[in-house]
Amino acid sequence: MERIEVLKTYKIFIGGQFPRTESGRYYPLKLKNNMTVNVSLSSRKDFRNAVVIARGAFSGWSARAAFNRGQILYRIAEMLEGRKEQFLEELKQLGYTAVNAKKEIELSIDRIVYYAGWCDKYQQLNSSVNPVASSHFNFSVPEPMGVVAIMADESSALLGLVSVIAPCIAGGNTCIVLASESKPTCSITFAEVIATSDVPAGVINILTGNRKELHAHFSSHMDVNVIITCNSEKDVNKTVGENASLNVKRVFVWNKNWNIESEQGPHYITDLQEIKTTWHPIENIGISGIKY
Amino acid sequence: MSYDFRNTPTIDQVGIEERVARFNTRSIKKGTKVQALKLALNMIDLTTLEGKDTEGKVKQMCYKAIHPHLALPDLPSTAAVCVYPTMVKTAKDALKGSSVKVAAVSTAFPSGNSTMQIKLLDTKFALDNGADEIDMVISRGEFLKGNYNFVFDEIAAIKELTHKYNARLKVIFETGEISTLDNVRKASDIAIYAGADFIKTSTGKIGVAATMPVTLVMLDAIKDYYFKTGIMVGMKPAGGISTAKGALQYLVMLHETLGNAWLDNKWFRFGASSLANDLILQLEKEARGVYFSKDYISVD
Secondary structure (H helix, E strand, C coil), X not given: CCXXXXXXXXXXXXXXXXXXXXXXXXXXXXXXXXXXXXXXXXXXXXXXXXXXXXXXXXXXXXXXXXXXXXXXXXXXXXXXXXXXXXXXXXXXXXXXXXXXXXXXXXHHHHHHHHHHHHCCCHHHHHCEEECCCCCEEEEEEEEECCEEEEECCCCCCCHHHHHHHHHHHXXXXXXXXXXXXXXXXXXXXXXXXXXXXXXXXXXEEEXXXXXXXXXXXXXXXXXXXXXXXXXXXXXXXXXXXXXXXXXXXXXXXCCCCCCCCCCCCXXXXXXXXXXXXXXXXXXXXXXXXXXX | CCCCHHHCCCCCHHHHHXXXXXXXXXXXXXXXXXXXHHHHHHCEEEECCCCCCCHHHHHXXXXXXXXXXXXXXXXXXXXXXXXXXXXXXXXXXHCCCCCCEXXXXXXXXXXXXXXHHHHHHHHHHHHHCCCCEEEEEXXXXXXXXXXXHHHHHHHHHHHHXXXXXXXXXXXXXXXXXXXXXXXXXXXXXXHHHCCCCEEECCCCCCCCCCCHHHHHHHHHHHHHHHHHHCCCCEEECECCCCCHHHHHHHHHHHHHHHCHHHCCCCCECEEECCHHHHHHHHXXXXXXXXXXXXXXXXXX
16 A cells, blocks of 8 residues: 655744644645645734743843853754755755755854854953943943844745854844745754754744734834844835834844855854943052053 | 531532633633723732842832832722731831732741641731731641641631731632642632631642632632622632733633622732733733833833
8 A cells, every 4th residue: 555645734933832823824835846835824923922932031041151052053053964854855845956955954054053153252252341440340241132033034945044043042142033935844844953952942933924914013022122134125124124113123134145155253143232331340450550 | 607518519620621711712802801901900919928028129019019010000009919927017108098908928828837826926916017908828737637627717716816907818728739629619618608708729839829720619619608698708819820811811710600799809819929010011012002021011
């Protein structure tokens, strides 16, 4: 008897679990092998639930030792490497050529390793001891901004997603990501990678759905600290900018070509950091001869 | 009125759970939701019961009880604050001129493991300092031994004292320790017949606190007593209710079990601390049309 293949239901990823969208809606996505996938069409409420979870996860994640965050990012890369074949196949079904699919997955893995290395290093580069005219030890250090809402690159199935998530969580933020609408399947498989990589539940949440519908909610939620959009849609970006003013969200338009190997760097981490300056009272430092 | 507590009704657990599941499917929107959120806020006994409590913390909480969130000036105050007896005076002073009551836990809260003499002194101390309400705990050990008369007598003794001061008495069962729904029903009947003005689920000091099935059993006991005597008894679920959604589900259950007369903080309370902020969060969302952040709400 011929065996019937067991096909995967692509659901969304919130708080380390894979629920269906609460709205019960979906949109059909035709793959190259003529199969159709029903992809969750996430709603405002899914986003709202994800924000609550991401906020809850923030204090724990940002308080982790930087080195430990690096280890966890590296673990994601390990898991991704092990699932390479699966991603290659999935990318091909989304229309990637074999060459491009290989490049996409390999560059994604390398990019995660790259940011894993930065986890315990960007702080030193961006901290300073500041000269002040009083007996204070005055220093500035970067701190994560909080909950980041991301509308990922529409043209990329995996790399665009990874290139934004990695610097975001490397710096101790938590995030809710809206995956590419036309290439959403890899994002959910990537969620399976995250779920098995020691990333605490809620640090990364991935939704699939319609950007035109969700961007207003992504940008108006008062408990979101940063919004990143990776597409150049004037009307969407305009609304995002306007709504972000409600609670002075930081807005970034990262409309980049992530396929370029050098499209990475510590500035992607530090863009999502606030600088905290501390004035620590001390004895008169002039006596010891040290002048900061 | 005599009542043999060996013959309290047994509880159909499956039936209770199915009934609770149905309460949780009600959809409450817009104006009704706002009204229910405000009602829930008005029913809170804002609580701090920690070893590290200080006068400062209690004063701050009292301010929050009167003005839950200054950005929305039309919000009601909470029903009461709930503190240890040593903090009653501080709370009473801080709440002067407001409608917020002071409830004190007593009788060697939370374990209740002390002598009757000390329990009475503990209660008297709180009352002398001006407590409007007393939250007592029952002796769960005696209850589980089947020593129901002991439990009845201790409640009656404390009631006698609170009655002298014109204070209302809430009786805490610690339902997580008496475990079964049958026991919850029995404890409810004992407390109600011994003169409790309110019956209350939990201390909030152990892992298992208020749940909807337990609360429904207690509401049923209140209903049966009301039909028998015409006397109303209040209900206070406490501990573990921290979301607005959860609070609304309790109110639905209350409304559909006891009716409109109980939809008032004279007859229903939430023992909670973080619930207030979640209610404010949802009320702000209703007022603004966008989801709100706790960054703009006072922490305690």
